[in-house]
Amino acid sequence: xLTQEQNETLCRVGPGTPMxxxxxxxxxxxxxxxxxxxxxxxxxxxxxLGEELVAFRQTDGRVGVVGARCAHRRAHLFWGRNEENGIRxxxxxxxxxxxxxxxxxxxxxxxxxxxxxxxxxAYPTVEAGGVIWAYMGPPEKKPAPPLxxxxxxxxxxxxxxxxxxxxxxxxxxxGGIDSSHINYLHxxxxxxxxxxxxxxxxxxxxxxxxxxxxxxxxxxxxxxxxIRTLGDEGNYVRGYHWIMPWYQLRPGIPSDSGASGHMWVPxxxxxxxxxxxxxxxxxxxxxxxxxxxxxxxxxVWFRDAREPVGAGNAFGDDVDPSDNFRATRNMDxxxxxxxxxxxxxxxxxxxxxNVQDRAVQESMGAIxxxxxxxxxxxxxxxxxxxxxxxxxxxxxQDGGEPPGVAPTYYKLRSRETVLPANVQxxxxxxxxxxxxxxxxxxxxx
Ligand code: FES
Ligand SMILES: [Fe+2]
Numbered sequence: 001x002l003t004q005e006q007n008e009t010l011c012r013v014g015p016g017t018p019m020x021x022x023x024x025x026x027x028x029x030x031x032x033x034x035x036x037x038x039x040x041x042x043x044x045x046x047x048x049l050g051e052e053l054v055a056f057r058q059t060d061g062r063v064g065v066v067g068a069r070c071a072h073r074r075a076h077l078f079w080g081r082n083e084e085n086g087i088r089x090x091x092x093x094x095x096x097x098x099x100x101x102x103x104x105x106x107x108x109x110x111x112x113x114x115x116x117x118x119x120x121x122a123y124p125t126v127e128a129g130g131v132i133w134a135y136m137g138p139p140e141k142k143p144a145p146p147l148x149x150x151x152x153x154x155x156x157x158x159x160x161x162x163x164x165x166x167x168x169x170x171x172x173x174x175g176g177i178d179s180s181h182i183n184y185l186h187x188x189x190x191x192x193x194x195x196x197x198x199x200x201x202x203x204x205x206x207x208x209x210x211x212x213x214x215x216x217x218x219x220x221x222x223x224x225x226x227i228r229t230l231g232d233e234g235n236y237v238r239g240y241h242w243i244m245p246w247y248q249l250r251p252g253i254p255s256d257s258g259a260s261g262h263m264w265v266p267x268x269x270x271x272x273x274x275x276x277x278x279x280x281x282x283x284x285x286x287x288x289x290x291x292x293x294x295x296x297x298x299x300v301w302f303r304d305a306r307e308p309v310g311a312g313n314a315f316g317d318d319v320d321p322s323d324n325f326r327a328t329r330n331m332d333x334x335x336x337x338x339x340x341x342x343x344x345x346x347x348x349x350x351x352x353x354n355v356q357d358r359a360v361q362e363s364m365g366a367i368x369x370x371x372x373x374x375x376x377x378x379x380x381x382x383x384x385x386x387x388x389x390x391x392x393x394x395x396x397q398d399g400g401e402p403p404g405v406a407p408t409y410y411k412l413r414s415r416e417t418v419l420p421a422n423v424q425x426x427x428x429x430x431x432x433x434x435x436x437x438x439x440x441x442x443x444x445x
Contacts, residue, residue, distance in 0.1 A: 064098025188347025
């Protein structure tokens, strides 16, 4: 449970808000690289942290993320012409480069130097792993680029997709780090039905509906585990990382081949873009290149949104890139819930993991009222994330460096394993959670 004031602090992300100031200290995932595929390709509209922006790839290949409106009389630059290293407003022809400088002003007399005094907002960008990131904070505080392991593998061994979620970012983040709902929302069955005893996850679910959640704070956020008993077999442990402010890494299946992750990025206070990543670990990817492709280890990446709408992906998500990546299963059609399926086969009657997440998270309201919650023991990771975020807000207000800015997260991996019941998971899993050349755990906060 939070006070109204704490909830407001965590959820409001626009310019000048406390959380907005904190978020502007990190690289912000802005778009997928393929959305601006080549030099001089059409600009796109994006919304980040409450700001209306456009992104475009200049003739020289650099990507601009700039204020959406022309400095002259505020026409939207989405209609603009992307040509000769800049975007030209189609109203009176003023042109801006990716640094926001007005580089041409054909509607003013030739001898005028007015253009030299005109700028629009512009943010530095980096591209890595098929994603364009923008830095929207104080220039002198710009961190090292966000080179997560998944950004460093060949494009053939990585998949990334995105979808618009119609609620505040924190609901989406909290849903993602909440390991306990997997038993119900996603894998759940109607009462009385058993899970598959031939799999570790199935046996764990048959034995326990309530995982123990343990959190270990680190200098980037925290690492945490969902621990499910397997009786005499030991414990089934899923190890995750939460990296400030909006990243999660989670174990893949199988977890020694690759991993997955999410980024929950606020468009504004009531809308979020959810990115889904999957990748094969570099050593596996390198191994694959030595093999006949037909013998390569099973890829863990999936179709992206360029597939025709209706094709679906591993999460049952069909999104429409021309409608801001809105899912075809959405609140307007009740996520196409099938009540018969719910009665006989699945817990929700809703098809698709991400669709199930969105259905419950959007149902909490545009901004969930956290003054009315009743949190339990499995909400431990959520409680810790809120506390860490509120503390980081204060750190920034006091002029300090928030966690997760320094690049101690580059080599993190998420893994799952089975451990003897008397073995402490964090110590035992350090070599595989903090890899790559052996145990290198970041200093704990
Ligand atoms: S409004 Fe853009 S050039 Fe006039
Ligand atoms: Fe989920």
